Amino acid sequence: MRFLGRLLSIVLGLVVAAGGAAFWWINQPIRLATPMLELSIEPGTSARGVAQDVVGAGVLTSPQLLYWWFRLSGDARQIKAGSYELSGDLxxxxxxxxxxxxxxxxxxxxxxxxxxxxxxxxxxxxAEQLTPDTQGLTTDAIMQKLGLPGVAPEGRFYPDTYTYTKGSSDLAVLRRAQHAMQRHLDAAWQLRTADSPLKTPDELLTLASIIEKETGLASDRPMIASVFTNRLRIGMMLQTDPTVIYGMGDKFDGNLRRRDLQTDTPWNTYTRAGLPPTPIAMPGKAALLAAAQPAQSRALYFVARGDGGSQFSETLDAHNRAVAKYQLGR
Structure with missing residues (x-):
């Protein structure tokens, strides 16, 4: 009996020691081959395979120990596939x-x-580690893949910061941006003023893109929106340079000349009345809301003051005086 008692004590001691060693090991920092490691786990990888992948990525430990830790923890089946970065006190x-x-x-x-x-x-x-699946595709082909065949892409993607995992498709980012723009456009359309001259959400999107390109000072957006809205309401030419530049495409060399303003394109708002056929850029939320809810004013003109802001005028005479002051220095 004494022998069995001693043997049991030894076995229990070993178990306690092993348990203590295991507890110590799972809480000790593991050495890494480099300060930052990249680990990729494919779907369906077994716990043993994950342990081997971890060591293969540069974690300097025993794959067998890792495997048994995964198994004994009870969480081996909960490990998720994906791309991971390993660093620090792991x-x-x-x-x-x-x-x-x-x-x-x-x-x-x-x-x-x-x-x-x-x-x-x-x-x-x-973009870093973003798969360029759209490279080589035409804009029409991209819109087809996004489920929007025949829709012009300009203005259809919401400007924002998008996160993604390593190896994600750029098409997936575009899809998220397109859905985000549609949500913001729908929201802005619901908030439009009762007397808005805009007939469709697409018209609001186009106007917002012009406001985005014309705005130098964020606080000016509602007034810039007011000028264009007032012009649309009375059938006055918009006469906005960014639309002309957009219509010129690669021909624009950085200088906008009088002949450019006189050369007709579908986007030249000096030669054609109303809004251009498509947006000219990707507007943000503030521009969308300004297009929906412009400031209440009678302004029909504005000119850059040279400090980022604009001077607004209700009459051509007042506008000409503002041009003389801020542009010609008279």
């Missing part, structure tokens, strides 16, 4: 928690207000 416990929570490494791309669709595409092509 322990077996924190590693498993990260994999179970699915804390994938995220990248971000910012699409800025006022950019054209072409510039949006260039931004996405430069």
């Amino acid at each position: 322990t077996p416990r924190s590693l498993l928690a990260k994999l179970v929570r699915g804390e994938e490494a995220l990248r971000a791309v910012t699409l800025v207000e006022g950019l054209t669709f072409t510039q949006f595409r260039q931004t996405l092509l430069k």
Whole structure:
């Protein structure tokens, strides 16, 4: 009996020691081959395969120990596939928690207000670890893939910062941006003033894009919107330079000349009345709301003051005086 008692004590001691060692191990920082490691786990990977992938990525520990930790924790089946970044004081416990929570490494791309669709595409092509699935596709082909065949892409994508996982498709980012723009456009359309001359949400989107390009000072947006709204209401030419520039496309060299204002294109608001056929850029939320709810004024003109803001006038005489003061220095 004494022998059995001693043996039992030894076994219990070993179990306690092993448990203590295991507890110590799962809470100890693991050495990494480099300060930052990238780990990719494919869908359907077993717990043993995950342990091997972790070590293969540069985590300097035993894959067998990791595997048994995954199994004994009870969370082995909760590990999520994805792309992860491993760094800092990583322990077996924190590693498993990260994999179970699915804390994938995220990248971000910012699409800025006022950019054209072409510039949006260039931004996405430069984005870190974003798969360029739209590269080589025509704009028509892209809109087809987004479920919008025959729709012009200009203005249809909401400018914002979008996060994504490594290897995501640029088409997926565009789809999110398109859905976001539709939500914001629908919301702005519901808030439009009762006397708005705009007949459709697409007209609001087009006007918002012009406001976006014409605004130098954010606080001026409602007044700029008021000028264009007032002109639309009385059938006056919009005569806005950004639409002319957009219509020129690659021909624009940075200088807008008188002959450019006189050369007719579908977007030349000096030669054609009303709004152009499509937006000319991607408007942000503030521009959309300004188009829906312009300031209440009788202004029909504005000119840049040189400080980022604009001077607004109700009459041509007052406008000419403002031009002489702020543009000609008279």
